[in-house]
Amino acid sequence: MSNSPVREIVPDVPVGLEKGLENYWYPIAQSEELGREEPLGVTVLDRELALWRDGNGDVRAVHGRCPHRNAELAIGRVLDGRLQCLFHGLRFDGNGRCALIPWEPEDSRLRDEISVPAYPAEDRGGYIWVYVGDAAAFPPPPLEDELPEELLDEENFVWFRFPTETWEANWLLTLDGQDAYHPVTLHAGSQSVAAAEGREVVPLAERRVKIVDTSYGIRAVATDREGKPIGQGHFTEVKGDRFILPCLSTNPLRPRTNLAPYVVRVWQMAIDAERTLVSRFASFRANGRAERERLEGFFHEVVKPRASQVSAEDALIAAAQGSLVDARANEFLFNVDQETVRLRRQIKDAFLAQREGRRTAVSREALVFPL
Ligand code: FES
Ligand SMILES: [Fe+2]
The missing domain is CATH 2.102.10.10 (Rieske [2Fe-2S] iron-sulphur domain)
Structure with a gap:
């Protein structure tokens, strides 16, 4: 705790925050x-x-x-x-x-x-x-108060973990990479419109992007030149929050309309100011043994290879933005970046609150399974 004035490395990054947000539970x-x-x-x-x-x-x-x-x-x-x-x-x-x-x-x-x-x-x-x-200054809440709903409910959910990854990028930059409108471009080949059923795949050069507002914030849809959507849909009935302190992002996905929807949860934790530890799992609603086995097969055949490729693209682009200072000092933000800006402020506010002795708790509602 300190009353000294807050110095920022770049706007919205007070000194110290580049190394992570302390006083939370992390899946390390x-x-x-x-x-x-x-x-x-x-x-x-x-x-x-x-x-x-x-x-x-x-x-x-x-x-x-x-x-x-x-x-x-x-x-x-x-x-x-x-x-x-x-x-x-x-x-x-x-x-x-x-x-x-x-x-x-x-x-x-x-x-x-x-x-x-x-x-x-x-x-x-x-x-x-x-x-x-510092558990003495900020006593930890019970772990279960800050875990995603599904990790506490083996009866109704099943989840599969991915291998932990190390990314060569600052953790705040990796979180910037959770914006919900890059998938149609960065992941054009892996996630969004790889298999538009019953239609010819529109070549990349012909594709455009339409920004849509949903209950889950903005999303992007790939379209053809005339603005006709070509990709799979996005979810409109989504609960919870896409971003949860300290560094958990939640992404509901559906690889194709006839396949089971699932949720990818990912923590992007600072290792130090230059590297990020990325821990993720995919979760499904599931009842009974047969369904669990079917979903396990689906995870290994479809979800894992696809999500691993998406993750490699996210890791590449996070590192490709350079250092935190270079990336933030040289950016030009559009209107569609406002969610990213909100996320940055949320992290910064939690960091500054701790300087005044207040720890921002994670609300249980934020941790519900979104589908
Ligand atoms: S016991 Fe001597 S360094 Fe640890
Ligand atoms: Fe991504």
Whole structure:
């Protein structure tokens, strides 16, 4: 918390925000990536973390550097449910307390003088969640208060995770890339109008774009030169919000009119000021085993290859805008960019509120399944 004047790197980016928005739960790894034997190192929001599983299999997370001589803790050993530094063997429990100094008596008071900051962590829905920030200043809400509806309801939904990706771009630029009118151009070959059924595909050079207003904000439709839509439709009955703090975007999709609609949820988290960790899953409404199996097949055959290509295009364009400062300093915005501007303000406002000691909660309504 600080009362000093806010300096901005570029408009709407106060100093510090380029490295992420702290004090939220982040899905920083997938459950299988963290076994019982070895710790795992992850950097998010410019913080190095060391993760491991304690004796109960519960996830533990601490700052990634040993307070003795700064050795990387993620290359240490998991012993007795605790994390032991590889160098001189200091051992830390899940609360970051020093549990052992190997050359001191077991009950040495010296242990109280050294500790490592710990972070709240949980394993849920196939992800390892860490509350990245200052839990003393901004007590974390229960994780389930800030999870998408479907991750809490295995009865009615099924979801499939994509491999986590690292993009070479600042996280705020990757979020700019969530604007809802680029798909018809950037993803012209992969997502939007690849297969306009029953019609000849209109060549790219002939295509134009029509902006439409929906309950879910603006969308774009590819048209021919005369303005006749050529792509698949967009959804009009959509609930929830496309963007949810700190960095979750929700995209309802339908590859072709006769195929099941689904939702792609994606978190774009800062690793540091230059790289972004991208975590995504696709989810469906589903009832019963047979339907789940059918959807699993559909995911692997249709959704995954398609979404992976779309993601590669998004990653390419995020990196292709240059640094955050260059991209933002050299932009010219149109009217259709107003949603992007709103999103930027929402993130900035949440960041500034924290400087005054207020944490912006995520509303449950924002996290409903949109279809
Ligand atoms: S650096 Fe970790 S125990 Fe010495
Ligand atoms: Fe995209």
